[in-house]
Amino acid sequence: MMSWRPMNRAPQDGRWIIAIDRHDPDRRAVIRWDPRRCGDARPWHVAFCEHSYPQDAFTDWQPFPDCPNCAEASPAAEAG
Incomplete structure (x- = not known):
């Protein structure tokens, strides 16, 4: 498993990432940076809903x- 990285180094290019807040264990999300969507006040947007977070919401x-190769991992491929 990869190690956690500080949010000030999170990509701001629109790719999805996994984020946590070390001080609030219930705050974790799949998010991406998109300040154009709802203005700069809450630029981190959550996957599959309209919720967003301010820039300092995660630590x-x-x-x-990386995704495994699905064809190699499927039982049908092994039997074939």
């Missing part, structure tokens, strides 16, 4: 892990 982030 740490991680990129998504």
